[in-house]
Each structure stands twice: as C-alpha cells, then as structure tokens.
Amino acid sequence: MKKEAIYKYVKEQYGTEPEYLWKRDPNSAVLRHRNRKWYAVFMCVEGKYLGLPEKGKVDIMNVKCDPEMVSLLTQTYGLLPGYHMNKKHWIGVLLDDSVGEARILDFLDMIYDLIDSEKMKKR
Template identity: 50%
Template sequence: MSNPNLRQFILDYVDRHYNTAPEYLWKRDPNYAVLRHQDNRKWYAIIMDIPRSSLGLQGEGRIDAINLKCPTEMVDDFLQQKGFLPAYHMNKANWITVLLDGSVDQETLLFLINSSFDITATRQTKQALQIDTQTEWIVPANPKYYDVEKELRENGIILWKQSNNVAVDDIVYIYVTAPTAAIRYQCLVLEANIPHRSKHKDLRVDRVMRIQCLKEFSPTQLSRDLLRQFGITAVRGPRRMPKALSDEIASWK
C-alpha cells in the first residue's frame, strides 16, 4: 500500500531545499509529478502511481513510486534491498525505482533524492543553492596489482587510476580488497584527468589522479562488516560515499 504522506514529504522537501515545484505533464497520468532543474531542464526525479502488476508486484490497484538517477556503481547494491526495483520506463543502468510504501526509510530516500539532484545539477545551480560541490568517493584497490598501502605510507602522494568524474578537492576513500577488505585511507584529490598509459598488461588505465593521504584507518575501523551496515555490500568499482557513512566518519573526529 502506498503511503500518501511520503509523496507529500518529498514534494515539501524539494520545495524547501531546491525550490522545485512539481510539473504534471500528462493528462492521461495526472498523478505523475516531474521534478527537474530550472536551468538545464534535466529531470532528477519523477513520482508516479503505477499499476502494481506493471512492477511485477502482487495485488491489485496502483502504488506510489519514485524514479531517481543513481550512480551506476550503486544500482546493483540497492536492487538487492527491499523496496527497490529496476527503473520503470527509464534507463535501468543509472536510474532506479523506489517504492513509496514505507519499505525504504526516509534517510535513504533523502540520500537518493539529494544524490540524483547532485548528479544532474549544474555547478551554477549548486553554487546558487550553496550546496557543497565536494564529492566523496570509495574506490577499490587490489593488492594483486599494486601495493597502495606501501606507497601511501612511503610517499603520501601518489597517482591513482581514475575512471569516473572525480574532480580536484574531492575526497577519495581507498578500499583495499581481500584479504584486508576494509577502507584504509582517506585521500584528497590534488589533480585529476591526467593522461596515462598503463604498463600492466592486465590493467587498462587511460587517466589518473594525484591524491594525497589525509588519514589512515585501522583494518577494523571501516571493515566490510561495518560497510554492510551502511548499504555497501561490495566495492567492485568507484562509487559515491553514502552520506550516513560520511557523517559517521566525521563524528569520530
């Protein structure tokens, strides 16, 4: 069953934080509310009431849901959780459908709304709304190819593979894969989009970033078990840091 309060909760939130008014574009679907930016006109969300059968759900009638743009590397993780479905009538690689029936908590819902807004917003919009333009990332490091722990301890500043839209002054958390299986380092991006040709035959690297180690964590502080509590079940590629986990780390200071 849909929770009508969640629909209104979202509309109130985006009005208050982003000055977004819903647009109802289709007479055939009068309850479909599009949320988009005023400058570039890109959508960052659409709230719908969808026939349950169209989503493969049991029961009759319709259910409220919201489509949100999601970092590609996070889609699979969310789809393993209750309340998340492949994007309804949108690109399933980087959009996701979230049921508004209470199965997804409000904190996660707001995280995804904020993330979708951030992904689709221009830098000018972020500056006008005084939104922090610094992004935090989690990137995996496989010790089979590179001993990142040794390099960071000895040098402090290293070049690292870049395969996403990392920018100068972003924060990168390095997750060292098994057997460590933990986030070990917090780094600052000093330089990005540096052309590079890898010498390792099994590892293609076209561009790198220069990062500086800011903090080292013990193997138990940000272990895989702790990451699971924040919805991170795997780190197979670069992904954005969940706000809840970022806040948790900040509270340790």
C-alpha cells in the same frame, strides 16, 4: 514517505516544484534540477508491472542513479529498476513506507548533486 512530503522537502531544499506534464496521467509528476534535467519522476503503477505480488496501484518515485550503484541498490526490498525509464541510470523507490524517510531524502540529495552539471564538470 508520501510524495506530498517529498514535494515539500524539495521545495524547501532546492526550490523545486513538481511539474505535471502528461494530460493522460495528471497525477504523475517530474522534478527538475535548476539545469532543467529530470532528477525524479513520480507515478502510480500497477504492482504487477513492477513484479510485486500486490494487486492494485502503488506509488513509486523513479530517481536518477549512478550506474555503478543500480545493481547493488535494487537488491534491497523497496528499490527496483526504474519503471518506464533507462534501467541503467534510474531506480524506482516504492513509496509504501518500505524505504525509510532518511534513505529517500539521502537519495534525493545524492541525485540532485549528481546531475549538477557544474559538479560533473569538476569530476
């Protein structure tokens, strides 16, 4: 799944638009929950920094994750510890079609709900 398709989904589902925060890296973007917390970060990273055999850059989406699920999820190809983020709370998802569209959208829905402060207070 490509990031443009993800941007379209989150705009329709949550009213979220990507924010481009870094002048040095104008293609990287952040998605924020309505409570202003980040729930996804998009980057283009050299594969070698992710421990991948591919040469060149790959698109990734870092998503916030329940810490209890991180070690289990990162055992699956296409899911990595969050690059340049707290690896206890973030996972990286390769956007090279190694992770299916349904799974990516499930992650986004799960994460959006996870950081919903009203729902967190009820837990």
